[in-house]
Amino acid sequence: GQNIDQPTEMTATEGAIVQINCTYQTSGFNGLFWYQQHAGEAPTFLSYNVLDGLEEKGRFSSFLSRSKGYSYLLLKELQMKDSASYLCAVKGVNFNKFYFGSGTKLNVKP
Amino acid sequence: DTGVSQDPRHKITKRGQNVTFRCDPISEHNRLYWYRQTLGQGPEFLTYFQNEAQLEKSRLLSDRFSAERPKGSFSTLEIQRTEQGDSAMYLCASSLSYSGTSGTDTQYFGPGTRLTVL
Numbered sequence: 001g002q003n004i005d006q007p008t009e010m011t012a013t014e015g016a017i018v019q020i021n022c023t024y025q026t027s028g029f030n031g032l033f034w035y036q037q038h039a040g041e042a043p044t045f046l047s048y049n050v051l052d053g054l055e056e057k058g059r060f061s062s063f064l065s066r067s068k069g070y071s072y073l074l075l076k077e078l079q080m081k082d083s084a085s086y087l088c089a090v091k092g093v094n095f096n097k098f099y100f101g102s103g104t105k106l107n108v109k110p
Numbered sequence: 111d112t113g114v115s116q117d118p119r120h121k122i123t124k125r126g127q128n129v130t131f132r133c134d135p136i137s138e139h140n141r142l143y144w145y146r147q148t149l150g151q152g153p154e155f156l157t158y159f160q161n162e163a164q165l166e167k168s169r170l171l172s173d174r175f176s177a178e179r180p181k182g183s184f185s186t187l188e189i190q191r192t193e194q195g196d197s198a199m200y201l202c203a204s205s206l207s208y209s210g211t212s213g214t215d216t217q218y219f220g221p222g223t224r225l226t227v228l
Binding site: 004031033035040041042043044045048087089091094097098099100101102103 | 114143145150151152153154155158166201215216217218219220221222224
């Protein structure tokens with residue numbers, strides 16, 4: 001089976017740094033993706049890790065440890081527009097199926 | 111911009127009616143996926159096409175659901191005899207993958223079709 005866990009909700013202050021964790025137990029692994037989803041909108045791609053370590057893209061960074069089944073998304077210099085749900089998704093080995101977590105709703109306060 | 115498009119964006123129907131949704135993927139993408147998302151949950155995989163071939167279907171996809179991608183371009187998802195439990199956002203995504211490599215295969219999502227069954 002597939003099990004992907006993320007915190008349900010987090011709150012942070014504008015300008016701060018926030019780390020959103022994701023743990024996974026899947027029968028196969030072919031990469032981990034992070035998506036941002038604003039309410040009522042489609043998920044948009046943020047970052048991708050397939051090897052252990054940190055991937056940095058501007059204000060967003062994502063880390064992966066395959067041995068621990070763990071990833072995090074780091075958001076720096078938070079802005080109000082970063083208030084959204086952040087989805088962790090594991091790409092399986094069969095037909096590249098994505099398994100999504102339930103998402104972490106991030107509230108950014110002034 | 112030639113991102114993934116979906117039509118309609120919203121659909122309200124009565125229980126028992128049939129509905130059909132359309133997805134137009136990014137033009138050069140060979141893979142197309144359908145997902146269903148309910149409030150507070152992440153997207154759940156429904157089915158997947160590589161070009162025109164439907165390669166996998168989730169057990170979530172009951173016999174009331176059918177999907178096609180007749181020419182390997184746009185896809186349709188039909189739900190027959192809709193039930194209130196079918197109310198959800200139906201998301202389509204597409205990706206590009208080269209034969210023999212897994213690559214990044216990043217999935218890009220359309221805006222979704224929100225279905226409400228009364």
